[in-house]
Amino acid sequence: MLRHLLHRLRIAGSIAACAVFLFPVFWMALTSFKQQRDVFTSPPKLFFTPTIETYTTYLRFADVPGRMLNTVIVAVGAGLVSIIAGSMAGYALARIPLRGARTIGTLILLSRGVPPIALAVPMFLVARNLDITDKHITLILAYCTFLIPYVMWLMRGFFKSLPKELEESAIIDGCSRFGAFFRIIVPISLPGILSTFIFSIILAWEELLFALVLTNRNAVTAPVAVAGIAADMLNGVNWGALTAVGTITVLPVVFFALLVQKWLIKGLADGATKG
Secondary structure, three states, X not given: OHHHHHHHHHHHHHHHHHHHHHHHHHHHHHHHOOOHHHHOOOOOOOOOOOOOHHXXXXXXXXXXXXHHXXXXXXXXXXXHHHHHHHHHHHHHHHHOOOOOHHHHHHHHHHHHHOOHHHHHHHHHHHHHXXXXXXXXXXXXXXXXXXXXXXXXXXXXXHHHXXXXXXXXXXXXXXXXXXXXXXXXXXXXXXXXXXXXHHHXXXXXXXXXXXXXXXXXXXXXXXXXXXXXXXXXXXXXOOHHHHHHHHHHHHHHHHHHHHHOHHHHHHHHHHHHHOO
């Protein structure tokens, strides 16, 4: 009886926690369909006459489709570069007998603690001198500065959980270290690599500072569009526009996470139980 009650309490607690965390997203989406006069009613209205006028207006005004495409290109590109470089770095730190490997890995991870603004200005100066500002490749390389340490540390832990006998057998059979990594370790580690790649895309998708500093028109991403509308609100608060563009920016990430949740859970579970 007590076990059944505790089970029900855990379920109720999980539902309550989900409701608390998802309520801001729900309210943002709800507000995006309100007319301007309904946004400021007190008490707030849950039932109103919905409109999509804000969506149709700001999809054109903020060039949301073009900026969403830029976000996809940059997020996927940065995720691919980071997962390739970070996986090899993580494997080297996990397997190659290197003096001070743990210290090196810790220092690389601690680089994520550097304030992004401390990197954004030097990156802008370098990009301007090389004449590569407002380009997708510039943002991809900039995002790799905070994604690669994250990928490297996660994959290092995943590779360390795998038995060394797998590579030793492959090397005895004639594989090189690279051959054993790409032919044996990568296929086995695919769930972990995929889950880390998905997390990297999500992190890159929501990044604002580098995109704001390094882009101007051609490579502007969706978060910059939201920031531009927020800045424009100084001339008159338009919460409908802000919530509409915010909803368009957030929903792809939500749907993407729901779509790939099976691989995310499998990758995390495999990383926790292997070895």
